[in-house]
Amino acid sequence: MAYLFNEEDLDLYETVKDFCENEIKEQCKEYDVSGEWPTEIYEKAAEMGLNALEVPEEYGGLGLERLTVAALMEEMAKADAGFVTTITASNLALKAVLIGGNEEQKQHCCDFLLDGKHAAFCLTEPMAGSDAGNSKTTAVRDGDEYVLNGRKCFITNGAVASFYVVTAMTDKTKGVKGMSAFIVEAGTPGLSTGNHENKMGIRTSNTCDVVLEDVRVPASAMIGEEGQGYSIAMKTLDMSRTWVGCGAVGIAQRAIDEAVAYGKERITFGKPILKNQALQFKIADMEIRCETARQMIAHALMLMDAGKPYSKESAIAKCYAGDVAVQNALEAIQILGGYGYSREYPVEKLLRDAKIFQIYEGTNEIQRVVIAKNVIGKF
Amino acid sequence: MELLVCVKQVPDDSVTVTLDASGKPNLGGITPVVNAFDTYALEMATRFKEANGGNVSVITVGDLKENEKSLRSCLSVGASTAITVSAGDADAACALACGIPAAGTYDVIFCGSESTDVSAAQTGIRLAAALNLPVVTNVLALEPADGGLTVKQETEEGYRTVSVPTPCVLTIVKPAYDPRYPTMKSKMAARKIPISTVTVDAPAASDAAKCVKISAPAQRQAGVKIQEKEAADAVAKAMGMLIDRKLV
Incomplete structure (x- = not known):
């Protein structure tokens, strides 16, 4: 879980976690196979207000801290990365309006998300x-x-x-x-x-x-x-990349959770497989990657909060978290072995979901271009 | 109508509770939650309010700090006010019987039919007796009627429709729908609602019914595996075992 320090934020987190566990995690399996749009899940989420987490307070939003929203996004991604993609995509469109729009446009578009609509x-x-x-x-x-x-x-x-x-x-x-x-x-x-x-x-x-x-x-x-369109689009992507990273961290964390749960139960040679140091090291490496990606997201969000430049950090957060999601999903499959390769178990889906995080909202190659430009500068 | 829902905080019933060396339930580390039957009662009261107007309040017995999270959870899913009753060692029904008249005037008092921790199913009926109010147990649905309510009661055979005047007490069982989730907005709004405390001098717990002993349910015995190679042999062995036990 991302960084929540007060009881009230933890309470919100528990509510969203409960919703994700009971209304998304299992239900999305069927839609993963059919590829259909899960209307019922999105209607429930809209009713709960999950579409509008990033609407600023002055336009009728909840005024949540960015770190709090990040924790909630991560939890949604843990349940289903497709679900969080829908939520972040709506907020991506909204960000462009908030960055470049006038007051009337901002209120109008915020109202759509507050009404549970998508963008x-x-x-x-x-x-x-x-x-x-x-x-x-x-x-x-x-x-x-x-x-x-x-x-x-x-x-x-x-x-x-x-x-x-x-x-x-x-x-x-x-x-x-x-x-x-x-x-x-x-x-x-x-x-x-x-x-x-x-x-x-x-x-x-x-x-x-x-x-x-x-x-x-x-x-x-x-x-x-x-x-001004290109400039607005680039500023929008600069900001939204960090949020895409939250989704990737959710996948990376789910991969750890699934691998640990399985590894404690699966017995080979008379003992649970996680008694083997080789697999413990795999879990440790997964955790190192996941936690450092999460830290990078928190760092980029804190720079946004402070009004400091965050383009490089946002690109690092997205790029690294996307890579970590893929690596952790691969390791989870390896730990589950043949079962990991089977659609009966949830980890092969994690890999299929993770891959897009290296592609959309700026490929990880483009992120590296952004990072390099920030480091090297013009010469 | 003024609707009051009595709620009890219980250990999360999805966690297995063990007994400690002295035979007491080991509740350390188990998250307290609102009793599931009380959440059904709150949802039913809230739906009734939404359809017919009125207000929903929740009331619990015990320390405000210990119960605050549960009460705020209720405030985020339909209740508009919350009250705690401080009543020393009095049991829940006695404490509520003293606390409710001190807290306000209510047309319908909802209780969960039982709690998921001790499942005694006593509070609703004893509360009604103490307040001298009519009570309908195991209620699945309710509608307003002249001077009172028409309620659908679950019986062992099926359902019964009962008319009851208000004020009254209803004990609620699981209806066909689930309690709603709080919205992000209602959750945050619930943080700001003040919770009042009513302190009463309730009579100490009655000894008419007392807990003699708590014991863990017997553990399931390992089953018998029939591992004959041929189906006919396996069936013969299974039938033999059933005949030995005089089950067939």
């Missing part, structure tokens, strides 16, 4: 993933409106969002400085979604293309000013 951040395109500046989606001014055309892909919450934050080129000649960001509400004519991706993991989350065909939005739907 989607639409930056990635078929030819613009890590190279986000290569966006082909356009937004052309027409009187008091902008007309958006293009195709976004791998959009988390694409088919279930109530609002979308969409980046589009308002001036292709200016490169990334010609990119702008818009709030597009679900149901706007011309906005449609493609097929739900049949993913390797995080199968309780929805991922699909978002297609924009002559989508008209009022000029007031622009976040910030023309040309």
Whole structure:
């Protein structure tokens, strides 16, 4: 568990833990197989207020400390990483509005999450993933409106969002400085979604293309000013990466918990396998990785709280936690042996879920680029 | 209507309780929780309030500090006020019988049908007797009716519909639904609600019913494995054992 020091936060944590244990952990197994959207789980979570944990107090949120939210996110990820992906993706879209939007936009979008709705951040395109500046989606001014055309892909919450934050080129000649960001509400004519991706993991989350065909939005739907879209998107990702790390740590911790529980019960050569020092060392290494990843997340969050630069630390937190999630899931499978490889046991799912944490919201290669740039500087 | 739910804090019933050397339950390290039957009662009272208006209060016997977490948990899932009764050594029914009139006036007093720790199922009926109120036990559902309530009572054979005037006491069994989860918002709001304490001079515990001894349930004996190679031999052996015990 992440770092909670007062009784009230622990009480909230226990409530969320209880919900995750009883309403998500077992139920998500069926959806992991079918790949269906677990409506009932998300409705219960929305009722509980889990969608809106990051809504600031001034917009009707709870005013929770970032570290408290991190502990709750980790617990959700322990139960199911697809579930926490849905929650963090909504908050990713909200972050863009909170970073670059005006007061009216901020309140409007916060209200969606407070009502238990989902949101989607639409930056990635078929030819613009890590190279986000290569966006082909356009937004052309027409009187008091902008007309958006293009195709976004791998959009988390694409088919279930109530609002979308969409980046589009308002001036292709200016490169990334010609990119702008818009709030597009679900149901706007011309906005449609493609097929739900049949993913390797995080199968309780929805991922699909978002297609924009002559989508008209009022000029007031622009976040910030023309040309600020790329900057807003990068600032949004800088911040959200730490939160993605929370999900990865949840997987890494679950891998430890499952490996320890199994290793105490599994008898070989007349004794539990965890009596073997070789396996104890594996557990120790898993714990070292998990705890240091968690510490890095806490450090990045404390820098955010203090208003200090956190770009490098956020990238380290996401990159390291993503790697740790994969390593710990692999080790858990190894400790469970043949059972670990079987879908009857939960650890093979952890590996399938963990892998995306090295890919989405900036691949771990891009994170290393960010980290290196921060360390080396311009030369 | 003013609805009052009597709650008791018990050791987490998902944990196996052992006895110590002196034969007392070893409760160290076991998280205290609200008795499951009382959570059903609170959910039923809250649903009744949501459908028909009114207020839900919770009351418990004992020290405020020891019970605060449980009471705040109740405040986050429907109750709007919470009261503790300080009554020295008095047992729960006596303490509540003195504490409830001192705390306020209530139309319906809900109790869990029993507690998950001692399962005596005494508090509701003894409380009703002490307050001279009608009582319906094992209630599954209730609706308002002229001058009182219509309640659905679980019996050994099935169900019975009973009319009861208010004020009254109801003891609640597990209904078809589960208690709700608190929301993040209600959980945080519950932190700020003041909890009042009523101090009463209740009569000491009655000795009409007293606990003589606590014993652990007998451990399950190891079963008998039939390991004959042929199915026919295994069936013959199993049948022989049943015949020996005069079970067939």
